[in-house]
Amino acid sequence: MxxxxxxxxxxxxxxxxxxxxxxxxxxxxxxxxxxxxxxxxxxxxxxxxxxxxxxxxxxxxxxxxxxxxxxxxxxxxxxxxxxxxxxxxxxxxxxxxxxxxxxxxxxxxxxxxxxxxxxxxxxxxxxxHPVQLLADYLSMVESGKADAKIAYVGDGNNIAHSWLMLASKLGLSLNIATPKGYEVSSEVLEKAKQNAKISGAKISIFDDPKEAVCGASVVSTDTWVSMGQEEQKAKKLADFAGFCVDSALMSLAKPDAMFLHCLPAYRGYEVSEEVFEAHADEIFNEAENxxxxxxxxxxxxxxxxxx
The missing domain is CATH 3.40.50.1370 (Aspartate/ornithine carbamoyltransferase)
Incomplete structure (x- = not known):
């Protein structure tokens, strides 16, 4: 089955x-x-x-x-x-x-x-969250970025893990930047590395979002405070300082880089209002997908x- x-x-x-x-x-x-x-x-x-x-x-x-x-x-x-x-x-x-x-x-x-x-x-x-990543990659394909370098910035959560699976299966280049203490699962990362040996994927892990985003054609993030984790909000906001995808961070990506967010988005936390609205068409096409x-x-x- x-x-x-x-x-x-x-x-x-x-x-x-x-x-x-x-x-x-x-x-x-x-x-x-x-x-x-x-x-x-x-x-x-x-x-x-x-x-x-x-x-x-x-x-x-x-x-x-x-x-x-x-x-x-x-x-x-x-x-x-x-x-x-x-x-x-x-x-x-x-x-x-x-x-x-x-x-x-x-x-x-x-x-x-x-x-x-x-x-x-x-x-x-x-x-x-595999169904989200199918939609994300469909959005990339439609934008002519099927083989683009991807940067994920944020929590080492289910979205980050799904990016690892997608990239490692399809042979993509993926940078992941998470704050210290919020790294991706070592088990999932190891599986991605095994897949990458077959597909040729290039996977790199950072704790500096600037390094991860530099030269990327796709930038992705997710909420820092997932459903059911609201009591951790104050601590996470402090721990994720510098990880907001704002105009300064996006400027390090390629000039035509697309921005993806699985929604809901919390402006001023994981993404700035300016970046979100500049890429709203991409984000809501991603949601439709x-x-x-x-x-x-x-x-x-x-x-x-x-x-």
């Missing part, structure tokens, strides 16, 4: 197939073409964490493909009352054709996928689920 728990679940060619399919579906939508590729398919959408883009993009996406999305918060399920994950997974797998989960703990997602017997998609976990990338992913998974 094929799942999307991280981009490490796919080969380079498979990632490109998903993105080609996504681009084709985006073109069809733009031209008013609607085909029920997934007619009769039921997608269970399980949310432990609130969402704007993930819920809207998956729900609209499955509907446009001819299927149906079932929104299920943890409060709606027996999970909220202590039912084992593996039991919920076996029930969902017998009633639905696919499941997307947005969870607090990545290991819960792994256990769900082990027992569900249907394709499972990671809509976000504490470790990875969540819809197209996820449609491509769902269609690809169901076509290849038993491979």
């Amino acid at each position: 094929r799942h999307c728990l991280s981009l490490d679940d796919f080969s380079r060619d498979e990632i490109l197939q998903i993105l080609d399919l996504s681009a084709s579906l985006k073109s069809e939508r733009k031209n008013g073409v609607k085909k029920p590729y997934l007619e009769g398919i039921n997608l269970a959408m399980i949310f432990e964490k609130n969402s704007t883009r993930t819920r809207v993009s998956f729900e609209v996406g499955i509907n446009e493909l001819g299927g149906r999305g079932l929104f299920l918060s943890s409060k709606d399920l027996q999970l909220g009352r202590g039912e084992p994950i593996k039991d919920t997974a076996r029930v969902i797998g017998r009633m639905c054709d696919m499941a997307m989960l947005r969870v607090n703990c990545h290991e819960d997602l792994v256990e769900f996928a082990r027992y569900a017997n249907v394709p499972v998609i990671n809509g976000l976990s504490d470790k990875f 969540r819809l197209h990338a996820q449609k491509g992913l769902m269609l690809w998974l169901l076509r290849h689920k038993n491979e």
